[in-house]
Structure formats: structure tokens, C-alpha cells
Amino acid sequence: MAEFGKQLERLEAIVRRLESEDLDLDEALKLFEEGVERLRVAREQLAQAELKVKKVLEIESSGSPADR
Amino acid sequence: MAQAIDLFAAASAEGAWTVGEVTRRARALIEAGLPPLWIRGEIAGFKAWRSGHWYFSLRDKAAQIRCVMFAKQNYMLPAPVDGMQVFVFARPSMYEEKGEFQLTVSELLSTETDGLWKLAFEKAKASLAKDGLLDPTRKRRLPLYPRRIAVVTSPDGAVLRDIQSVVGRRWPVAELIVVPAQVQGAKAEASVCSALNRIRRLPVDVLIVGRGGGSIEDLWAFNSERVARAVAAMPMPVISAIGHETDVTLCDLVADFRAPTPSAAAEAATPDRAEVLAQCAVVGQRLTRALRIASRHVVERLERSGDRLTRCMDHRMQAYDVRLTSYAARLDALSPLRVLARGYAMARDEQGTILKRIDQLPSGKEFRLRVTDGEVHGRVR
Numbered sequence: 098m099a100e101f102g103k104q105l106e107r108l109e110a111i112v113r114r115l116e117s118e119d120l121d122l123d124e125a126l127k128l129f130e131e132g133v134e135r136l137r138v139a140r141e142q143l144a145q146a147e148l149k150v151k152k153v154l155e156i157e158s159s160g161s162p163a164d165r
Numbered sequence: 166m167a168q169a170i171d172l173f174a175a176a177s178a179e180g181a182w183t184v185g186e187v188t189r190r191a192r193a194l195i196e197a198g199l200p201p202l203w204i205r206g207e208i209a210g211f212k213a214w215r216s217g218h219w220y221f222s223l224r225d226k227a228a229q230i231r232c233v234m235f236a237k238q239n240y241m242l243p244a245p246v247d248g249m250q251v252f253v254f255a256r257p258s259m260y261e262e263k264g265e266f267q268l269t270v271s272e273l274l275s276t277e278t279d280g281l282w283k284l285a286f287e288k289a290k291a292s293l294a295k296d297g298l299l300d301p302t303r304k305r306r307l308p309l310y311p312r313r314i315a316v317v318t319s320p321d322g323a324v325l326r327d328i329q330s331v332v333g334r335r336w337p338v339a340e341l342i343v344v345p346a347q348v349q350g351a352k353a354e355a356s357v358c359s360a361l362n363r364i365r366r367l368p369v370d371v372l373i374v375g376r377g378g379g380s381i382e383d384l385w386a387f388n389s390e391r392v393a394r395a396v397a398a399m400p401m402p403v404i405s406a407i408g409h410e411t412d413v414t415l416c417d418l419v420a421d422f423r424a425p426t427p428s429a430a431a432e433a434a435t436p437d438r439a440e441v442l443a444q445c446a447v448v449g450q451r452l453t454r455a456l457r458i459a460s461r462h463v464v465e466r467l468e469r470s471g472d473r474l475t476r477c478m479d480h481r482m483q484a485y486d487v488r489l490t491s492y493a494a495r496l497d498a499l500s501p502l503r504v505l506a507r508g509y510a511m512a513r514d515e516q517g518t519i520l521k522r523i524d525q526l527p528s529g530k531e532f533r534l535r536v537t538d539g540e541v542h543g544r545v546r
Contacts, residue, residue, distance in 0.1 A: 101338055102310035105441075108448050115455035125459035132452045140445055143438055146337040150329060152320070153344045153363060 104139050192259035199257040208249045234270040243285025250276040282381045289390035298397045305402040305421045311370035313340045317360045318375040320345035324427040331428050336435035348376045353386030361395045371434050375427045378409040387416035406430035505537040
């Protein structure tokens with residue numbers, strides 16, 4: 098899973114670029130497509146997410162030196 | 166005199182007491198005559214041994230008594246300092262090996278409410294402050310969209326349940342990594358430190374350290390300087406939710422964010438999914454609007470170019486027109502019809518070949534003669 102924050106940051110950058118610059122239609126379309134795709138992925142992540150809970154044992158039976 | 170003799174009669178190997186017998190007897194007498202009791206006094210000459218046992222004197226203006234408090238009695242207590250007024254619950258006894266009257270202390274309280282704890286708290290706090298660990302500028306911002314949230318807490322308490330439910334509702338995108346720790350009792354300090362140490366190496370975006378409410382003794386692990394320093398040294402932002410809002414622990418002070426409850430901690434650690442979805446909808450609208458605007462720019466530019474092209478073509482066509490007219494005039498001047506009009510005639514055979522020389526016109530040859538207004542047929546005689 099791509100990092101959600103990065104995904105939103107990139108989206109924001111795409112929208113800004115589309116909004117502010119006099120782009121070629123070709124480039125504008127490319128940015129738009131990327132934006133739509135990222136948005137779709139982000140929404141999917143939000144919609145499908147189910148909290149994963151992982152328990153890490155405080156002291157593993159082996160007691161590796163890294164635990165101390 | 167007889168009495169004197171009797172007295173000296175006991176000064177023999179059989180009659181005299183040994184030192185050990187006296188101290189043993191004295192100890193028995195003291196322990197029988199003075200049951201364990203509360204004693205008030207001032208701490209002097211306090212020394213904590215490596216074994217964990219504490220040695221000090223308890224004194225007032227009139228007297229002083231040697232005291233010992235063994236590690237198994239004092240392990241949960243912050244150490245007192247000299248000059249502190251305390252109550253001790255102690256068993257008066259005799260330390261036979263040294264022949265010293267002493268108190269074996271099982272409870273030690275400051276005469277001031279929670280005095281020992283407060284003192285220890287202030288000492289540790291001062292030490293943390295000296296190292297700049299309480300500096301507000303140290304506080305880091307919490308991540309906006311955390312991927313992994315670690316929780317150090319008791320594995321089966323309400324704290325974990327609350328955090329899990331809030332994160333599950335608001336930001337299930339995240340992964341919750343639970344590192345169980347003992348949050349109360351003798352092993353709490355070591356257990357919390359070990360849990361923190363474990364998380365230090367995990368790719369975690371934010372950490373919640375949680376503990377439900379309790380007495381100042383119950384919360385003590387989170388007032389330990391060792392735990393506070395471990396929290397301060399965590400590589401990721403830490404949210405502290407210890408006890409009730411009124412109990413400020415050292416852990417709260419060094420954390421990047423202090424939450425009044427475990428639920429509030431979970432809220433601080435997460436964005437709300439519904440809000441983020443709404444934000445996504447806005448981004449989607451901006452995307453389409455921006456594309457529409459961008460394409461309109463392109464269309465306008467195309468139209469402008471089209472106009473220029475047309476203007477350009479018009480101009481060209483005019484120029485062609487002028488040139489065509491002049492070519493037409495010149496062509497007209499060169500036209501053979503013009504020559505015929507001046508009275509010349511042109512002879513051609515059936516195939517249209519122009520007959521210009523005598524040898525092309527033998528006797529009897531048929532030809533057509535083109536004159537200015539038409540053609541006539543003829544034959545050479």
C-alpha cells in the first residue's frame with residue numbers, strides 16, 4: 098500500500114499544476130489521468146480498509162540480545 | 166562480702182554470659198516489649214546500597230535510631246532524602262552482630278501527603294529539565310495519515326479496547342501494533358522500557374503510551390525517570406494518555422502530545438476517514454474543473470491560431486488573384502487567336518498537325534484552314 102499521505106500530497110500537486118499552468122492538452126490530460134487514478138486508489142484504500150491489529154510480544158522466548 | 170564473692174564467682178568460663186547470649190537476650194526482650202509501631206522522625210544519613218537495601222537514621226531533638234528498610238519492602242518507593250520528616254512502621258529490634266538497637270522498617274511515608282512521590286517527581290523532573298527534555302520546542306507534530314500506530318499498554322485493559330475501537334472507526338487504513346507491557350507493580354518500569362525499546366526499531370509513525378487511572382503509586386512507572394527518558398528518546402512522536410486528566414506524569418511531560426484519555430489519544434493519532442473522503446471528493450472536483458479550464462485554454466489557443474491562419478490565407482489568395490490576372494493578360498496577348506484576328510490563317514491536316522512547309526502540302530492533300538472566325542476545308546491543286 099502506497100503511503101496515504103504521499104498519495105494525497107501528489108494529488109494536491111497535480112491539481113495545483115493543472116490549475117495554475119498553461120499546459121499542453123496532452124500534458125493536462127496525462128496529469129488528469131494520473132490524478133483520477135490516484136484518487137481512485139486513495140478512495141479504495143479508505144473504503145476497503147479494515148483495522149489490522151498485530152500484537153508484539155514484549156519478550157520473545159528466545160530473548161535475543163536486540164531485546165535488551 | 167559474701168555477696169562480693171558471689172559476684173566474682175560468676176566471673177568464670179561457666180558463670181559468665183557470652184556476648185552473643187546477651188545480644189540474643191536483649192533482642193528477645195526488645196521484640197517482646199516493643200511490638201511493631203509507627204514512629205515519627207527525621208531522616209538522616211540515608212544510603213541506598215547496591216543490594217537495594219536502605220540504611221538511615223531516624224532522629225528527633227532527643228535521640229536517634231539506626232534503621233534498615235530491605236529491598237523487598239522499598240522497591241516500589243521513591244527514595245527519601247536527609248532532613249525529610251517521615252512516619253515509619255517498624256519493628257524495634259537488635260542487630261545482634263553489631264550489638265546495635267535498630268528499627269526494621271516495613272512502611273515509610275512522608276508526613277506530607279504523597280510527599281515522597283512528589284519529591285521524587287520533582288527531582289526527576291528537574292533532571293529531565295536540565296537535559297532540555299521538557300523544552301516545548303522538542304515537541305514533534307503528529308503524522309497526518311499514519312500507517313502504523315504502536316500502542317504500549319496492558320494487553321487486556323479497557324485502554325487497548327478504547328484505542329482499538331476509535332482507530333478502527335476513524336482510520337482503519339492504519340495498522341495497530343500492540344506491544345503489551347506491565348503498567349503497574351514492581352516490574353512495570355522495566356516492562357515499559359523494554360516495550361519502548363522494542364518499538365524503537367519498528368517502522369512506526371506514532372506511538373501511544375496508555376494507562377488507565379489509578380493512585381499515584383499505581384502510576385509510578387510513568388513517573389520513573391528511566392521511562393521518561395526512554396519516551397523522550399523515541400524516534401517517532403509519542404502520545405501519552407496516563408491516568409486521569411488531573412494526574413500529570415513525567416511521561417506526559419516528555420511526550421509530544423498529552424491526551425486526557427486513551428480514546429482522545431487515538432483521535433489525536435488519526436484523521437477521520439469521513440473527512441478524508443470528503444477531502445478526496447473536493448480534490449476530484451478540482452481535478453475535473455482544472456482539466457476543463459486547461460482544455461478551454463487549449464481551444465481558445467486553437468481558435469486564435471485558426472483565425473490567424475484564415476487571415477493569412479485571405480492575404481495569400483489576394484496576392485494570387487492579382488498575379489493570375491496579370492498572367493491572364495499576358496496569355497491573352499500571346500494567344501494564336503489574336504494572330505488570326507490580324508488576318509493570318511493556319512493550315513492543319515486531319516490529325517491536327519500544322520502544315521508550315523511546301524513538302525507538307527503535295528498536290529491533292531486535304532487540309533483544314535483555321536481563320537479568325539472558323540474553319541474551312543480545302544485541297545491543294
